[in-house]
Amino acid sequence: MTYEEAASYIEDVPKFTKKTGPDHALKILGVLGHPEESFKVIHVAGTNGKGSVCAYINSMLTAGGYSCGMFTSPHLVRVNERFQVNGREVSDEDFLWAFERVMEAAEAVMTRGEAHPTYFEILFLMGMVIFRKYKVEYCILETGLGGRLDLTNVVKKPLVCIITSISFDHMEYLGSTIPEIAGEKAGILKEGTPAVFDDGNPEASEVIARRAAELNIPAYRVRPEQIRLIRQDSEGIVFEFREDPESNEGGGIFRLEITSVADYQMMNAALAFRAMKVIQSVHGIEDDTLAEAISDTRWPCRMEMVKDGVVIDGAHNADGVAALIRAASHFHDKQELTILFSAVADKEYPRMIREICAGLHPEHVVTTSVGGSRSNSAEKMALLFSEGGCSDVTAETDVKKAFVLAEKKKGTGILFCVGSLYLAGELKAIISQCEKPPAS
Secondary structure: OOHHHHHHHHHHHHHOOOOOOHHHHHHHHHHOOOHHHOOEEEEEEOOEOHHHHHHHHHHHHHHOOOOEEEEOOOOOOOHHHHEEEOOEEOOHHHHHHHHHHHHHHHHHHHOOOOOOOOHHHHHHHHHHHHHHHOOOOEEEEEOOOOOOOOHHHHOOOOOEEEEOEOOOOOHHHHOOOHHHHHHHHHHHOOOOOOEEEEOOOHHHHHHHHHHHHHHOOOEEEEOHHHEEEEEEEOOEEEEEEEOOOOOOOOOOEEEEEEOOOOOHHHHHHHHHHHHHHHOHHHHOOOHHHHHHHHHOOOOOOOOEEEEOOEEEOOOOOHHHHHHHHHHHHHHHOOOOEEEEEOOOOOOOHHHHHHHHHHHHOOOEEEEOOOOHHHOOOHHHHHHHHHHOOOOEEEEOOOHHHHHHHHHHHHOOOEEEEEOOHHHHHHHHHHHHHHHOOOOO
16 A cells, blocks of 8 residues: 555545544554553643644753654644654655554454544554654644543543633534533543643633542643733744742743744743643753743744745634734734635634624735635635625635735735635645745
8 A cells, every 4th residue: 555545545534434432542552552651641632722832842842852742633734744753744654654553453443343443533543653663752642622532532641731722613512612612621631630721711711620620630720911922023922921920830930932923822832831841840851941942833824924924824713813813903003914715614704704804904805715525615705705894805716826816915015814724734735836946
């Protein structure tokens, strides 16, 4: 089998399998010799910011000299992006090797009447065998969906659990209220493992803190008031983070820098930094090294300045759009604003569009279609922008043509490409292809 055949097989899995749970994954892990027990695990759940927190922690651990595996989702361009070892995505050869090991183990349990593993299950299991192969010391695990019933929750005793901001998303699976969703995310908490969480939503915080108390584990809150903005410009953000004064560490004050232009990344960086401080007795990395590593962290398509005056952000829910509005408003005071927008049909895109129109009033808008079977009509989205009061709105189905048009409309202003991780991924691929040197 080739890499291309393996990747194609995985993409086709949703067509012929049914949803499984952690118990099913544990059976396959048993056949594989429980690779998830080979390394120290940092487990991250939440609605928004999970991938960014993982990236900050990965940077800090590698800067401290540790070998580190990171499993995140979704991927933007290539599925290999989901598995990183020491900051680099795995090779096609390692991908194929892991796929074959996992499918051999899956076939062994299927002969006992068990179901075929799901798409996410195969990828998670592949990550575990890849990280064991490379003998990583630490593994950073991002949950796929929720927490309590997420396949990543098979890990018995993580080193620390982190819960990022909680908001409405995937309500059909996680519940229709913030407390219900928070309860699912708090399902990753374990006895004997400290928790660090975003204390920005009182309803969510109450649920998380209560679960931590039930487990008798320390729970470290990161409150918005512990973060003070110092500088925000096109180069990034400088801010001050004050540790919780009630903590044993004495409430130190740290100056942190991030490359993102989005203010919400201050909380994500603070969560990652706080978690690393909580387990500092384990890794022993100095504060200055932790802070420097944060300043060097890059996480694609999360309010990323990919070109001069061009920002790509994967915001695809209400909280993401609110963060977009805050960040874009900072630049809109001085520059004309162009929006390149697309969203898949099963997202709350009419609400997203209404909020962008009301909060930003962009001078130019281009809409396009992404997402394959979940794609949405560019014309339908363009009509909603026009109804929202935007005067210069163009629908262009082809993503590459839409990007070229949006860049042209941008002129000397700023362009934000938003609405979907599918859009972010396609744009990254387009930009990467354009930057490749011509074949000799």
